Amino acid sequence: xxxxxxxxxxxIYRTLREMSCHPTAGxxxxxxxxxxxxxxxxxxFRVLSRMADEGKILRLExxxxxxxxxxxxxxxxxxxxCGAVADVSRTELPRPxxxxxxxxxxxxxxxxGVCPACREKxx
Amino acid sequence: xxxxxxxxxxxIYRTLREMSCHPTAGxxxxxxxxxxxxxxxxxxFRVLSRMADEGKILRLExxxxxxxxxxxxxxxxxxxxCGAVADVSRTELPRPxxxxxxxxxxxxxxxxGVCPACREKxx
DNA sequence: AGTTAATCAGGATTTAATCCTAATTAGGAG
DNA sequence: CTCCTAATTAGGATTAAATCCTGATTAACT
Numbered sequence: 001x002x003x004x005x006x007x008x009x010x011x012i013y014r015t016l017r018e019m020s021c022h023p024t025a026g027x028x029x030x031x032x033x034x035x036x037x038x039x040x041x042x043x044x045f046r047v048l049s050r051m052a053d054e055g056k057i058l059r060l061e062x063x064x065x066x067x068x069x070x071x072x073x074x075x076x077x078x079x080x081x082c083g084a085v086a087d088v089s090r091t092e093l094p095r096p097x098x099x100x101x102x103x104x105x106x107x108x109x110x111x112x113g114v115c116p117a118c119r120e121k122x123x
Numbered sequence: 124x125x126x127x128x129x130x131x132x133x134x135i136y137r138t139l140r141e142m143s144c145h146p147t148a149g150x151x152x153x154x155x156x157x158x159x160x161x162x163x164x165x166x167x168f169r170v171l172s173r174m175a176d177e178g179k180i181l182r183l184e185x186x187x188x189x190x191x192x193x194x195x196x197x198x199x200x201x202x203x204x205c206g207a208v209a210d211v212s213r214t215e216l217p218r219p220x221x222x223x224x225x226x227x228x229x230x231x232x233x234x235x236g237v238c239p240a241c242r243e244k245x246x
Numbered sequence: 247a248g249t250t251a252a253t254c255a256g257g258a259t260t261t262a263a264t265c266c267t268a269a270t271t272a273g274g275a276g
Numbered sequence: 277c278t279c280c281t282a283a284t285t286a287g288g289a290t291t292a293a294a295t296c297c298t299g300a301t302t303a304a305c306t
Contacts, residue, residue: 086223
């Protein structure tokens with residue numbers, strides 16, 4: 001028997017799509033739990049992790065793992081003040097001269113900076 | 124009173140410098156503990172974290188936090204098979220067109236790939 | 247040498263993530 | 277439609293990195 005379509009998967013995926021804040025699994029669980037208290041936390045963690053393995057969503061490791069329903073190529077920026085994560089357009093990256101003999105397959109670019117809201121507060 | 128020079132800091136920093144594997148705090152503690160069993164785990168975590176805050180060493184977040192005594196500009200690659208981390212030369216990165224209103228200050232580039240040893244095993 | 251605030255040891259605590267097991271259920275076969 | 281079975285789930289236990297706490301220690305200034 002192959003992959004099964006369950007209500008839980010549907011709920012979790014739809015919830016993630018509605019969250020534009022690049023949430024952690026815990027944050028997704030909180031949202032899901034509001035409307036669907038019967039869905040367990042294990043299920044949220046497991047389903048998100050598997051969907052990321054399958055490439056249906058993106059997994060972002062920033063200390064804690066964040067998820068992103070937007071799978072088109074893009075990079076990320078994290079606010080060093082409040083921790084907010086946002087998308088930035090992807091830039092071309094030349095191959096590094098020294099690669100230590102690794103076969104390079106993919107790359108993750110995370111910018112660090114200050115988000116608009118925190119820029120105001122710092123003024 | 125300002126920062127103090129302690130034997131523990133000296134030991135931890137020298138140990139990190141001798142480890143070229145981009146260790147986690149736990150891995151540094153293991154090494155330190157072999158020769159200096161009186162140094163506590165809290166101290167290793169605290170000292171490494173503070174040194175990273177001060178810019179004396181680099182903090183690398185890859186799920187777990189790794190440290191790097193090499194502070195000259197460079198990027199990193201992680202083997203997706205065995206988890207090994209190595210340095211790669213840093214490439215210039217054009218500013219992204221869309222930055223979501225963030226003030227961009229820094230960036231982290233982590234390549235994913237296969238290390239030389241795992242490339243052989245996969246053959 | 248005395249003073250004091252920075253630092254430490256050691257253990258408790260937190261928290262994200264994973265693991266475990268019995269119960270449930272999607273989806274194919276008959 | 278009903279049965280079957282393997283995939284999935286709920287819920288709690290467990291793991292492991294990281295942080296926090298408290299009393300003891302100590303670097304470094306006077």
